[in-house]
Amino acid sequence: MPVRLKDIADDLGVSVVTVSKVLRNHGDISRETRDRVLKRIKELNYQPNLAARALVTGRTHLIGLVVPDLVHQFFAQVAKGASHVLRKRGYSLIISSSEEDPALENEEISQLLSRRIDALIVASSHSTPAFLQQIEDAQIPYLLLDRKFSGCEACFVGIDDRKAGELATTHLIENGCQRIAYIGGKNVSTAINRLEGFRKAMAAHRLPIHEGQITCRSHFDDAADITGYKAMKTLLRRKPHPDGIFCYNDPVATGVMQAIIEAGLRIPEDIALIGCGNVRYASALRVPLSSVDQDCELMGEQAAAIALDLIAGKVVTPKTVLLEPRLIVRKSSVRPAANSNPVSKPNRAVVSK
Amino acid sequence: MPVRLKDIADDLGVSVVTVSKVLRNHGDISRETRDRVLKRIKELNYQPNLAARALVTGRTHLIGLVVPDLVHQFFAQVAKGASHVLRKRGYSLIISSSEEDPALENEEISQLLSRRIDALIVASSHSTPAFLQQIEDAQIPYLLLDRKFSGCEACFVGIDDRKAGELATTHLIENGCQRIAYIGGKNVSTAINRLEGFRKAMAAHRLPIHEGQITCRSHFDDAADITGYKAMKTLLRRKPHPDGIFCYNDPVATGVMQAIIEAGLRIPEDIALIGCGNVRYASALRVPLSSVDQDCELMGEQAAAIALDLIAGKVVTPKTVLLEPRLIVRKSSVRPAANSNPVSKPNRAVVSK
C-alpha cells in the first residue's frame, strides 16, 4: 500500500532505476528529470522500503545494542550517547535488554543477527566470552562495552575500572577509613577490576583486608539496590562493622545507604560511602552520594563511532578506549575529622592498547 | 556470507521451498525430509534473513516505541514491560528517544515507518496530534502511550491522570497543607490532566488557588530535575511560600526537593512534597518522596498487547486503558501535626518507608 519507486516511475514515464538514482544522488540524471522526480516523491511522501534496500545492499543501517539492564540509568545514558552519534550518520539503534540473564542475552543477540544488523555493541551479562562465537560466525563486526573479557581480542570501550576502584578507595582512606569493605558483582569485569583497584589502594596504604570484607553478588534476580541492601545487612553483623564502603555501582550504593540508615548509623560519620557511575540522582539521595563519574554518554558516543569505523572496514586502532574515571566528592564520604584532598583529574579519554 | 535456504537445499538435494516449509512447520513435508532438513539447519546454524522475509510477507515483526526520554526511568520501565510481552510473541522492540523534541520525534517516526514496523507505540512530545497524520498515511497501526490528545480517536494506554492529581493533592490537603502549588509541564496531557485533578481537589476543599501557584514549564532543553529546581526557586520568592507542592513527575520533585533544602526549609514540616511516577529511587532520596505509582511496566505490557491486537486486526475495545493510580505515602508529605487519614478513593494508599 505504501508508495513504491514503481508508482513514481509509472507516473512520470521513466524507469524505476531512474527514480532510484535520483534518490541516491547518482550523477547520471538530467537536471530536469531529477526535479520532476523529486517533486513527485515529495507529493506522494515516498518513503523507501528499507527492508528491500537492505536485502540488496546487505546493509540494514541498523546497529544493535545489548545491555544488561535498560532501567539502570547508566545504560540508558550510554544508549542516548550512541543513538545521538548514529542518528546523524543515518543509522538506527536497536536496543535489547538482557535483564542480566545470559540465556536471554543469547536469544536477543540471535534475533539481532537474524535481522542482519550492521554492527553490534554488547555490554554482556556473560561471565565468559564463549557467546561471542555466534557473532563471529555471523561475521558481523562487534565491540564490547563497559564489560570486557580478559584475553579477548575484541574492541572495547569502557572506563579504567582499576583506576576507578583505586580512586574511590584511596579517597575513603584519605578520609580516615580503616576498615573498608567492597561490595561488587560477580564475574563481570567492572566488578573484578574495581575490586582489584580497591585491593591495590588498600595495599598501598598497608591496610589489611579481612575475610568477609569483600562481597561479590550477582544480581541476577534482584535489582541492584536490593542486592546492596542485603549485602550491607550482612556486613553490619560483623563487629566491628566497616567504617567505609565502596560499591561498584550507584544503585548498589543506594541500597547500602538504606541499610546503614536503618541500622541507626550515620553516613559519613560512622560509615563513609562511595559508589561508582555517578547517576543523575546521586546528589539527591538521603545522603548525597560520592561517586566515580564515568561519562556514560561519551562512552556511548565512542562505542558508536567505533562501530561505524568497523562497518567502514577501517582498521580500528587502538582497539581499546578507556575513559578516565573522575572522582566526584559529596557528603557521603567526607568526614569532618579527616583532611580531605579530593583528587579530580581532567576527564580526558585515555586511549590504550 | 551467512547460510541461506539455498545452501541447505543444495546440500540435501531438495528445493528451497521444501526447506522453507520445514522452517515454518508446513504440513506438506514427510517426516524423513523434515528431519534431514532440521539436522542440516542446526549443523549450519542457519538464521533466516528477516529482511527478506519481511519483504515478501510485509511483516517485519518489529514494533516501534517512541519515548520522550529514555533516561527517565519511567520510560525505561515501560520499554521493559513492552519488550517482555513482545519478545514472547516473536516481535522485537525498536526504541527511539525524541529527547522531548517534536522535530526529532518526527524524524524518528519517519525512520521507523521507513523500516515498515508492524505497529508503533508513541509517547509523544508533541502538543498537537497533527504529526499522527504521517502514521495514518503510512497505514501502520499505532497507539498512544502515557500522553494523549483531546479529541483524538487513537488507542491509548496510560494512567488516570486526573485521579492521580486529585489523589496527590487531597493527600497534601489532608496533611494540613493550605497553600499548595503545582509544578507541571507544558502542553502534554499528563501535565494538563494532573493539573485538572489538582484543581478539582483544591475546589473540593474550598482552597483558593492563587496566581503563580501553578507553574507549567516545558523541559525541552533542561532535564526534568533542573526544571523542578528552577521552578521551586521562583516559588520560594513568594511570601508566604507554598506549604505543599505537587509535582507532575518524580524527577521534577527531585529538583524541587533540592531547592527547598538549599533554602533552609524542612520537608515536610515547612513544605510537604509529593511527586508522581514512583521511580525506584524515590524512597532513597534526601527525604523519602511520596508519589503516585503508575505501574509503568504494566503500562508497557498493556501497550504491547494492544499493539499486537491491532496488528492481528482485532477490534480493540476498549480503545483506552487507564491504569489506576496508587498513592504511595512516604516521609516527604506526612506532617506530624496533621491527623493524617489518607484514605483514598477506590484503592487504598500504600504506606511505604
Added chain:
DNA sequence: AAACCCTACTTAAACGTTAAAGTAGCCTAA
C-alpha cells in the same frame, strides 16, 4: 481400467530495491 485423490514434493512468480551492463542519440575528433 479410468477417474480421482493423496502425499510430497517442485516450479514460477513476486516482494521493492540496487548494481551492473546495455543502448540510443548526439557531439567531437581525426
Added chain:
DNA sequence: TTAGGCTACTTTAACGTTTAAGTAGGGTTT
C-alpha cells in the same frame, strides 16, 4: 566519414524469502 565518447537514460539480474500453483507417482474407488 567513421570511430569514439559522452549523456541520459533503460534493461536485466539479483538479493533471500514466501505464496500460489503445478505435478509425479502411488493408492483407492467405481
